Amino acid sequence: MADVQAVLERCDQAFLDPYGDAEQPECVESDRVILYLMDSRRIQKVLWRQLSVLDSMMSLLEGLESSQQLLKQHCPKNIENKAHARWKALKAETVVGVQETEALISVLQGRLEQIRSKRNRLTQLVQELRDKKEKREQLEGSLQKAQNALRVCGGQLTSVRAEVAAVLDCLANWQLVRDELHGYVSATQDVMQSNLLSVDQSELCIEQRPRLCGSLGSSELEPLKLTVSLSPCDRFKLQVHQSTAGVEEECMKGRLMELSADLLEVMQHYTSQGDMLAEIQSLHSSFAIDWNPAQRLLVYLKSASVMCSLLVEDGYPSSGRAKLQSIRRDMQAVDVTALQPPRDNMSVTEWLLFLSCSPLV
Template sequence: MKTVRDVINKRPRHSAGDLKIKMPHKTPTALSVTNVLKRCDPTLPALCDGGEELDPAGEKLLFLQDRRRVQKVGWRQLFVLDSMMCELERVQSAQQLLTQPCPPQSEGEARGHWKALKVESRTTAEHTDELVDTLQKDIIDKRHKVKQLLQQLQAKKQQREDLQASVKEAQKALQTRDGQLTRLKAELEAELGQVDVWQHSREALQSYVAAVQEVAHVSLLSFNQSQVSLELRPHPPANTNLAFNELEPLKLSIIWSQDDHFTLQIDPASLAKQLQEDVSGRRGELSAALVEVMENYVGQADLLAEIQSLRSSFAIDWCPAQRVLVYLKSASILCHLEVQEGYPNDGAVRLRDVQRDGQPLNTDALQPRNPDGSLTDWLVFLCTNPLI
């Protein structure tokens, strides 16, 4: 048995396009349709009106607007039909349908409810658009931050690679330094062993030096890698009458050079400097040079003692190379006395010249009573002679 709903569902339905296509002219049927549409909605008859020729875009827009209006009418009709079907389903018989009063249908209330829903939908759409805009801005900001973070990450990666390269170089350098340190430790152990040998040699040499100093009257004043300072106190000769203790010790320095040579320098403040020039030679000649200096110093002990005593009374200067004693009598008078080898035992003293303001004077008349007198006699004679 068919119900009313099944009969209604089998009725043909028409779309807005069908209405517009099937009513190109104002026929009686079209007029009746227009009247029906006016009863439903005063704006619907415009769907059946013909218009001017439009371009494809305009036709498409008009078509979409018409379809929207038709859909609104269709939804309203479906709402009415659904309400009718619900009422028919509650009716048990046709007699009940005829006797039951019709429920009040407030079109204004339904329309107001529909408008309220429409406003709510529009508000929701606007709120949704605002949320979408906000989310888009947040997405753009987050994307910018992500780009910055990626750039920072790339910079950190590059920095990490640079640090890894630096660490590798430092490790290589550390390994190299470890190897050098190991080699230096081995060299240090070898040098320490050599130092022990040198220490034993030094102790032996110190004992030897102490014995030599005691026997040869030699004192070690100071030493370093390139210089040794000594003080010699030689024994007096057996045939000398000089109180040898009054003679000052002989101070000298031995300076070593890189070519295995030495230079024997006598202390400039020592009186012996006036009797002996500096001596140089090879290392093997050092002993002979020391013996020669000591013999010369001992051999001229009397001369040194006499010069040492005269220096406190006269302005004199001794030139050992020429064996000449220079006597400055005054600011303009200069006398030169020549001391022969072997003085005072064998040699004599002779007056070489006398100069006044750089000009030599006649010295024929300048002879002391004793021509073979000592240096002291000559200096006293020259100092007291009125001729000069």
């Protein structure tokens, strides 16, 4: 122990009493911890210095040739200053190293931030790539559907073309029929004085001017309008329009070869009533009349409140007569017993003139 004490006196007097005064007052737990840490630091410094002294001693002993040289050699000076200078140099190197490390850490942090940014961008690009892949798959599905629909449309187009070809063939046949009908119509016009008003693919509108053999001229009887509708299998439908001609509307059907006979029958029926119909048609311009061919009733509206009805018998004017059926005023029947016509067998025209001039009506 004496040798150790001598060595400590030669190195530093502060090592002699490293713990200071042992008689310290008791403190709270926190003060104890602080003191413990300070003591630990002080002990570490002592140990570090002891190690420095030991290192110096070992270096010194290695340089001696004998133990007598140690006793004769004087104590080296400024040992602590050299160690302190070396410690300062190491501390400066440490500071420089820390600064370089901090600079490298800053650079690494910048690079790490760039890496994070690039990773985020890469994640976005990957997501965009996935979205584009999904869109591409959807487009491929739509393209496949469109191609399938195109193939189906191609098949339908082929079928439609075949149908169109069949329709064109049928149309050619209809055109032949139409041309043949034009020939029939031209021949009929020459014989029956007919006019072709309109022509459609399946319908003809004809106007016939009949010839009268009675007392009235043929120009006094209005033309009769007919519609001929054609159907497949050489069938037809003949529609007679009443309009102002005064005939009953009727419809006839049959085979196409029977069309001429039916037209002749309609015209014979029309001309058989030619004298009566011509008279009634001529009266439309002078009197407010309405002719009902089904009931053979002629209604004469003298005024807004007076309405007269004439019954025209079948066979008029040769065998039938025109009779006054009723007179209504304000929708009420009027007694016609006091009404005396100038003669018994009067025509429709004479009846209308008599009723229009009679003060009793």
